[in-house]
Amino acid sequence: MTFELVVDAPRWRAHLAQVAQTTPGLVPVVKGNGYGLGRDVLASEATTLGCDTIAVGTYDEVPSALADFAGDVMVLSPWRPFLPGTDVDDSRVIHTLGRVEDVAALAALRPDARIVLEGETSMSRHGLDRHQLAAAVAALGGLRLEGFAIHLPMAGANLAEAESWAAALETSQVETDRLFVSHLVPHELATLRERRPQLQIRPRIGTSLWLGDLGALDVRATVLDVHHLSRGERVGYRQRPVPRDGYLLIIAGGTSHGIGLEAPRAAAGVLARGKTVAKGGLEAAGLSLSPFTVAGRQRWFIEPPHMQASMVLLPASVPPPAVGEQVKAAVRFTTAAFDRVVLEG
CATH class of the missing domain: 2.40.37.10 (Lyase, Ornithine Decarboxylase; Chain A, domain 1)
Known part of the structure; x- marks a missing residue:
């Protein structure tokens, strides 16, 4: 019994290479079922592309990502003290924090952990609102801040919202010039880079990378x-x-x-x-x-x-x-x- 996916590897890899070459700072998203191809396959391809970081969806996906990929592993789901697996002790893991109380809790539990702070976008899923940024920074303690993250909607234009968060980041007490973004299309990324040259824009991309050439x-x-x-x-x-x-x-x-x-x-x-x-x-x-x-x-x-x-x-x-x-x-x-x-x- 065979239900199989056959990949034209040269054509697929040519697409991956094109995306990587035209997307500086690319962070491939390697989560869930691996977009049908398997997370181990995607982690291997991310290595071939020369990426230094991949993003996984949950803490359950962290162990295999650490085994399959030699670089850093960012967890997209926010860290919560009550979730299993969040006590992972590996310097390659980058946690996402979107509540002030979680910042304080992780700082107390693992004060040297690497983290990104996440802003609450119009997605209204996870994240800090602008008024909470100062409190989150005050709670950091010894946590190693690797950047700021925004997860934008998939519908409509997102450039204005991304710019708004970039401006808020520059005027806040969050001491980082690295901005991780999800769901900006290429022309929006290019415009944001032009308008905010002082920021390191790190796009996190899944579907349009792995499934961009069906x-x-x-x-x-x-x-x-x-x-x-x-x-x-x-x-x-x-x-x-x-x-x-x-x-x-x-x-x-x-x-x-x-x-x-x-x-x-x-x-x-x-x-x-x-x-x-x-x-x-x-x-x-x-x-x-x-x-x-x-x-x-x-x-x-x-x-x-x-x-x-x-x-x-x-x-x-x-x-x-x-x-x-x-x-x-x-x-x-x-x-x-x-x-x-x-x-x-």
Whole structure:
């Protein structure tokens, strides 16, 4: 059974190199499922790119990052005294602090720890507001301040907010000229550098680095079985009748691989909302489009995907693939888990 990601390694690495060359101070984000490629693969590529720092999402990801990467490891999730793993004692780890009380707590627990202070942006997720900066600085004690960080929204223009924080940083008591930023597009980064030449801008980039050239990433699923079906025949766990003559394809890839799992998306505009309503109506009727492409078209699930395989209906007019052949699949890489990741070339 194989649900695999095949990477055109020369093409993918050419994209990575281009991003690194045009993005001074790059901090690759290596978190979660490693954007489908695996965190160990991404850590190795970050080393090849010559990066001195990577960013992980949580403290659970720190041990493997320290093993796979020789440089510094920044934790994006804010340090909290009650979270497991936050007592890591390694000089390569850079903690993120976004509450005054946490600054004081870490200063008491590990006074020589390396940290960045994080500002609360319009994301409203974590961070200090501007009025708390002085108190945070006063609580630093012996903590080693490595910079200031802002995590911006993904929607809309972020330059004005980034500039506002850069100005606040320069006029505050936070003694650092290093600003870590997330979610500034290239032209915004360039403008911020031009307007704030006295700051070291360190962009933390994940999706547009690792998944910036999707043409280099090929998801393939193996056909495990093919059965001829007649209209009305009942199949699957739920024994639903088949709506027409055709073929039942059993394809590698199920819920354990992320198939059928979808992160919620905001529908912007009338057309997008209409598509959401239409999709909901089809799913309520037991019809759901699978991510698998056969003969140039995405095909319908015959029932929800199983844990490690999916049942897909192919019309009788389309010649079925042979058992053992592979078909293409469209996935959301941040929720995908592959049996194998193969770097070719």
